[in-house]
Amino acid sequence: MELDGNDRIPRCCARHLDWSTLAEHLLRDFPELSSSDVLRELAGGRQAAAMVGLSADDALLIAELIARSQLLMLAGRSTDLARLDPLSRGQRRRLEQQTAHAV
Numbered sequence: 001m002e003l004d005g006n007d008r009i010p011r012c013c014a015r016h017l018d019w020s021t022l023a024e025h026l027l028r029d030f031p032e033l034s035s036s037d038v039l040r041e042l043a044g045g046r047q048a049a050a051m052v053g054l055s056a057d058d059a060l061l062i063a064e065l066i067a068r069s070q071l072l073m074l075a076g077r078s079t080d081l082a083r084l085d086p087l088s089r090g091q092r093r094r095l096e097q098q099t100a101h102a103v
Contacts, residue, residue, distance in 0.1 A: 009067075010068070011057075022042065022064055023038070026071065027039075029071075044067070045063035045065070047064040049063045
């Protein structure tokens with residue numbers, strides 16, 4: 001399945017009861033990715049949810065959506081999803097300088 005920017009992030013269940021079940025489902029849904037990639041993205045989503053102090057149920061939901069979004073991109077199944085510029089201001093400036101010198 002491939003997504004464009006207008007699609008919703010697909011979910012396997014309406015609700016997950018715990019982190020281990022969510023991890024199992026993500027591993028099942030992204031067999032083309034390594035387990036370390038899947039678990040890393042879930043951990044990142046879980047950390048982001050914890051930082052804003054969500055309830056346990058909301059944290060599971062938000063972490064799942066964050067992880068699935070990242071995993072869809074890693075797996076090459078999504079296109080046109082909004083992303084922040086991954087370069088820091090300093091990295092961007094160096095890249096622009098290198099490009100200017102190359103011309």
